[in-house]
Amino acid sequence: MTSKSLRLICPNGHLGFAPSKRESFDLGAKTKPDFYCCDSGSSDIGPGPLGGDYSASPYEWQKHDLEMMLVAARNQGAPMIIGSAGDTGARSRVDLYVQIIKDLARKHKMAPFKLAYFYSDVPKEYLKNKFNQGEAIEGLDGRKELTLEKLEQTNRIVAVAGIHPYIKALEMGADVIIGGRSSDIAIFAAPAIKDGFPEGLSYYMGKTLECASFCAEPYGAKESIIGEITAEDVKVTAMSPYQSCTVASVAGHAMYERSNPYFEYVAGGMIDMTNCHYEQYDEKTCQVTGPVFVPVEGKIKVKLEGSGKVGERFVGIAGVRDPYTIKHIDKVLDWAREQVKERFGEEGYELYYNVYGKNGVMGKLEPLKESNCHELCIVCQGVAQTREMAEEVTMTGTRQIFYARLPEVKGTAGTAAFSFDEVLPASAAYKWTINHTVSVDDPMELFDLHLIDIKEEVS
Amino acid sequence: MKVVKLSDLAKTIRSKNAGTDKITFDIIFREKANYELVKNSGAISKEKIARLYGIEENRISDFVEFDPAYAIKYTIYREKPSGSPGDADIFGSQQYPPLLDVEIQVND
Numbered sequence: 001m002t003s004k005s006l007r008l009i010c011p012n013g014h015l016g017f018a019p020s021k022r023e024s025f026d027l028g029a030k031t032k033p034d035f036y037c038c039d040s041g042s043s044d045i046g047p048g049p050l051g052g053d054y055s056a057s058p059y060e061w062q063k064h065d066l067e068m069m070l071v072a073a074r075n076q077g078a079p080m081i082i083g084s085a086g087d088t089g090a091r092s093r094v095d096l097y098v099q100i101i102k103d104l105a106r107k108h109k110m111a112p113f114k115l116a117y118f119y120s121d122v123p124k125e126y127l128k129n130k131f132n133q134g135e136a137i138e139g140l141d142g143r144k145e146l147t148l149e150k151l152e153q154t155n156r157i158v159a160v161a162g163i164h165p166y167i168k169a170l171e172m173g174a175d176v177i178i179g180g181r182s183s184d185i186a187i188f189a190a191p192a193i194k195d196g197f198p199e200g201l202s203y204y205m206g207k208t209l210e211c212a213s214f215c216a217e218p219y220g221a222k223e224s225i226i227g228e229i230t231a232e233d234v235k236v237t238a239m240s241p242y243q244s245c246t247v248a249s250v251a252g253h254a255m256y257e258r259s260n261p262y263f264e265y266v267a268g269g270m271i272d273m274t275n276c277h278y279e280q281y282d283e284k285t286c287q288v289t290g291p292v293f294v295p296v297e298g299k300i301k302v303k304l305e306g307s308g309k310v311g312e313r314f315v316g317i318a319g320v321r322d323p324y325t326i327k328h329i330d331k332v333l334d335w336a337r338e339q340v341k342e343r344f345g346e347e348g349y350e351l352y353y354n355v356y357g358k359n360g361v362m363g364k365l366e367p368l369k370e371s372n373c374h375e376l377c378i379v380c381q382g383v384a385q386t387r388e389m390a391e392e393v394t395m396t397g398t399r400q401i402f403y404a405r406l407p408e409v410k411g412t413a414g415t416a417a418f419s420f421d422e423v424l425p426a427s428a429a430y431k432w433t434i435n436h437t438v439s440v441d442d443p444m445e446l447f448d449l450h451l452i453d454i455k456e457e458v459s
Numbered sequence: 460m461k462v463v464k465l466s467d468l469a470k471t472i473r474s475k476n477a478g479t480d481k482i483t484f485d486i487i488f489r490e491k492a493n494y495e496l497v498k499n500s501g502a503i504s505k506e507k508i509a510r511l512y513g514i515e516e517n518r519i520s521d522f523v524e525f526d527p528a529y530a531i532k533y534t535i536y537r538e539k540p541s542g543s544p545g546d547a548d549i550f551g552s553q554q555y556p557p558l559l560d561v562e563i564q565v566n567d
Contacts, residue, residue, distance in 0.1 A: 046549045047479075
């Protein structure tokens with residue numbers, strides 16, 4: 001270890017998704033942390049942004065957080081690490097963030113610094129070659145092995161980087177790193193592991209810091225947290241005046257968004273948190289000891305995410321107030337589906353109904369089978385290969401709710417209410433086609449790393 | 460014996476995506492006593508959860524009692540990946556409410 005401890009600040013659990021809070025960040029920056037780290041990625045936003053190659057977050061919010069961090073980091077001369085640029089970590093998002101960094105350097109007349117960035121995109125050909133070599137692309141979370149058919153349905157694939165490209169970038173002397181798709185844990189673990197701190201504690205620190213103030217209480221997002229690692233422990237401290245990192249909040253966060261609170265998998269191994277011990281260190285700080293890193297046996301497995309387009313999409317909205325119609329809403333929707341089928345046949349489109357007031361939120365998981373509501377809102381989605389067909393499918397599926405034939409309905413002049421008699425164009429529909437792992441000989445083979453001198457670029 | 464609702468005993472009851480193919484549920488208690496009470500009541504088990512949500516037990520991928528956080532946690536496979544067309548809860552964040560009214564037997 002080059003020093004006795006290392007301190008990292010994280011201002012936001014998903015950079016750009018909602019702006020970071022300034023006060024707690026300034027309080028943290030004043031303590032001069034050794035690294036400024038933040039992850040910008042999430043699969044929570046659905047498959048659309050990756051498949052369609054756009055961000056889920058507004059440009060201004062992304063720039064706001066990058067500016068806040070870059071100005072503080074460069075003023076102090078501390079490195080800054082951003083993972084999964086622009087929500088998806090795809091190539092175009094990395095390029096977007098690199099450009100923002102260049103623009104900010106010029107705007108603030110910053111002294112020269114080195115910017116590293118890497119791409120995580122995986123060409124389909126790479127995976128086809130794996131198929132040809134007889135290598136299986138294993139499925140995660142109960143998915144089957146990847147097939148050529150699924151691969152062909154995919155528009156864009158990214159690999160989820162572990163610590164490797166970050167450590168390499170730091171070794172090359174990077175002051176600022178913009179990462180493609182990455183494990184959120186890795187961007188915090190990398191600088192600590194590079195400096196020789198224990199892997200178990202380093203990864204654990206990443207796991208705790210990655211969602212910023214979600215590991216503190218009371219609940220409040222987008223506030224800064226500082227993690228400090230030594231050879232023996234990790235301490236996490238809430239920076240906002242109204243929050244603390246407590247045993248309950250930090251231990252509780254270990255399970256957030258993860259299927260199991262004891263084990264966490266990253267490229268290269270698994271973090272075992274079975275023997276984690278939590279102590280209240282001071283009013284705002286929780287101390288953690290005992291996490292262990294178990295390296296993978298054999299080849300390193302890297303997670304892949306892929307999104308494929310299902311089709312163009314329109315949305316229609318209908319209201320129902322008649323109690324008899326509400327009681328028989330399933331029959332009404334069967335009627336509407338039948339009308340779509342008469343026009344378009346069985347295949348070549350998708351038609352969905354979310355019936356709010358009945359089971360619109362939970363669908364089949366809803367335990368309350370009968371609606372007690374006096375009115376329902378029905379959202380109809382039609383998906384097809386062309387916009388024209390998607391519009392017509394959705395129009396038929398929505399308008400036919402109005403014409404449903406129920407034997408005893410009193411209202412024979414329409415069984416639905418429309419706040420507008422049209423259907424609305426929506427973003428194209430995508431789905432997650434790939435949630436798999438690929439085995440690699442070299443953990444860098446999927447990540448294309450670059451280093452540039454910002455002064456030369458600017459002048 | 461009296462009956463209380465889980466929402467009266469737990470500090471946090473929540474659901475959220477765990478990756479693209481699963482939704483994970485956390486029931487977190489402030490006091491160890493309430494945690495132990497619910498844990499030992501048998502009211503929250505793989506079998507009970509499957510019945511509550513009307514799913515087969517094999518759709519529950521993990522079921523963990525997590526002592527360090529006084530928490531019971533389970534994870535289910537989604538019917539289809541998050542954000543697929545027709546998915547009504549892209550974050551998986553509104554799948555917990557049936558837990559609120561689960562009844563727990565308590566000694567007077």
